[in-house]
Amino acid sequence: MGVDVGFDMVPRLSNGIVDRHNWDRFINFIKECYKDDDQVEIKPNYFLFKVGEHPMLPFEGHKFLRFSSKITWNIGSYIDRVTSIARAHFGSRVRVWDESAYQSGHYDWHEVHESLRSYEQTDEAEIHDSTDPRKELGLPLFEIKDIPGKGKGLIALSNIPQGTRILCEKPILTAGPMPPDALDRVLAGKLKALSKVEQRQFLSLHNNHPGKYPFRGIFKTNALPCGPGSSVGGVYPMSCFINHSCLPNSHNNWNAAAEHETTHAIRPIKIGEEVTISYDRGGPSTVRQDFLKKAFGFHCNCSGCTLPPSELQASDTRRLLIQDLDNSIGDLDRMATSPEKSLEDCRLLLQALKDEFNGYAGASIARFYYDAFQISIAHGDQARASVFAERAYEARVICEGEDSPSTQRAHSLALRPPDHFSFGLYSMKWKTTREDIPKALTTAQFEKWLFREQS
Ligand SMILES: C[S@@+](CC[C@H](N)C(=O)[O-])C[C@H]1O[C@@H](n2cnc3c(N)ncnc32)[C@H](O)[C@@H]1O
Known part of the structure; x- marks a missing residue:
């Protein structure tokens, strides 16, 4: 018998980028505090406090529900200190309880034991994230390659975690809406003012509208809107090689303050997988297909359009x-x-x-x-x-x-x-x-x- 004391994390942390970041900071703080303490052992996936009932803190915060122990002569100061550090990082999400004051924890013990068992397993995606040398060394996350039936596209050279900034680029040029001949003239003028490298970058892009207005054709095929609903478009050296999927793994965004275009992974992307964004405007598959055919000249065979x-x-x-x-x-x-x-x-x-x-x-x-x-x-x-x-x-x-x-x-x-x-x-x-x-x-x-x- 004996009474338990500790704290629960309510609501539990998600595996999203913000909660992961906060938990990492908390874990680093704990590591620093107990680096000289023999009673705190660093296991592959968690800290083990070898006092009281040996409470643990996992390295993956979404698995954590409770830090607690029955009260013994040596546990009090550990519970108090970990609780106050947790409070400093997670505020009112840290719910302190003490059975000697007739308070019980938020979660039932069945849930808690299940969470404790999960500490031993590491998420597959996280193994890739932490061991990928490309990411550590800041090497490119993708290469531009020929993709059958799509022209060129971006292929991941490493596992890319959710939330990663894959690209951040300033436009080679921008232009607003105007009649075809005027647009072609304006683009020709803008191109002249660019460096040779930028001219080559622009001219190497795909053109779905060959014919009378070649610069306009390249622009129409590749320009990404400078903000949601904006009629001004920008052309970029690499972002313009990203192909479409109706179930994209990435998202592109115009940052009006910094005047640059970013592309972020919205879900984990596996090595060898193509980086995709969405060109469509939603709706059921036939509506999307019609739009993509008319606006971009291709028939979409993405995983969303080819479901059983x-x-x-x-x-x-x-x-x-x-x-x-x-x-x-x-x-x-x-x-x-x-x-x-x-x-x-x-x-x-x-x-x-x-x-x-x-x-x-x-x-x-x-x-x-x-x-x-x-x-x-x-x-x-x-x-x-x-x-x-x-x-x-x-x-x-x-x-x-x-x-x-x-x-x-x-x-x-x-x-x-x-x-x-x-x-x-x-x-x-x-x-x-x-x-x-x-x-x-x-x-x-x-x-x-x-x-x-x-x-
Ligand atoms: C902005 S460019 C993308 C890069 C292009 N693949 C290239 O080689 O330059 C848009 C064009 O790429 C092709 N494309 C993009 N997504 C595609 C897809 N899912 N399937 C087939 N073609 C696609 C279409 O020709 C489209 O007009």
Whole structure:
């Protein structure tokens, strides 16, 4: 017998880039604190504290639920110190409990023992990440190669973890919309002013529209919009070699502040795999196929378009659902009068995106968490707005990096939701503060609270 004391991580950490980064900092801190202590042993996958009941801290934070032990003569100072370091890194997520004060932990012991067992196994992707010498040495992550049926494309030379910045480039040139002859003339003028190397880079790009206006043809085939919906396009030395997939593994983004284009891995990419982005505008496979044929002159044979018939039908249904939900979330009258319905649509849409993109929906996830933020803050709910903005931030870090203005904006809104212009715009009927974010719910309960689901 005896009483247990310790802390639980509530809600548990995700395997996303932000939580991983915070956990790594915490683990490094622990390592530094106990580097001269024989009672703390570094095992391949975790720290083992050889006091009390030998509590452990794994190197992979998403596996961690609890640090605790029965009270013995030598454990107290270890529990206290690890708890205060954890608190400094994770704040109110660290839930302290003490059975001698009639408090019990948040998780049941079955869950905790399962998490402890998982410490022994290392995730396959992480083995690749940590042992890949190319990444360590800063060597190129890809090569440009001929790809059957697609012209050239980018092939990964190493395993690329989610969130990695694969490319960051300034445009060779940019241009806005204008009639074909004028565009060709403008481009010819811009080309003349470039260096020989840049001229060669531009002229080596693919042209889907050969004929009267060769410069315009190259531009139309390759230009990436300078921001969502922008009519100005930019042409890049390497980013323009990235081919399309309807289930892309990467996301490209124009950073207006830095005036550069980035490409980030939105899911882990295996060595030898092609790096892909999406050129399409959504919708079911036939609509995507028509668009890609008309705008880019190819028939898409990506893994999303070549699913077996029943799976393709399910995917098409999800894509239509995503479009319908997107439209209804954009209805401002509904957001004002029935915000709970708009929020429910966000929940359904996020679930449909996760199902359709196998958990890696990239920037769409950030966009719809931001919609959920707007719905909440427009009715005065700072608590939920803050959580939604934090999730939009985490998704943006993966797709665009910390230096993107949208990422930074999501981060500051997570800290100060009322800074948003629409704070209380429709009502204050959901009024809360950030202090009202619940701290003692299970993950499932927390999600229900977040989306205001009736139980
Ligand atoms: C921006 S370029 C991409 C690089 C191009 N493959 C090259 O060799 O320069 C766009 C063109 O690449 C080709 N392409 C891109 N994605 C493709 C895909 N999934 N299947 C076949 N062709 C593709 C099409 O010809 C398209 O017009």
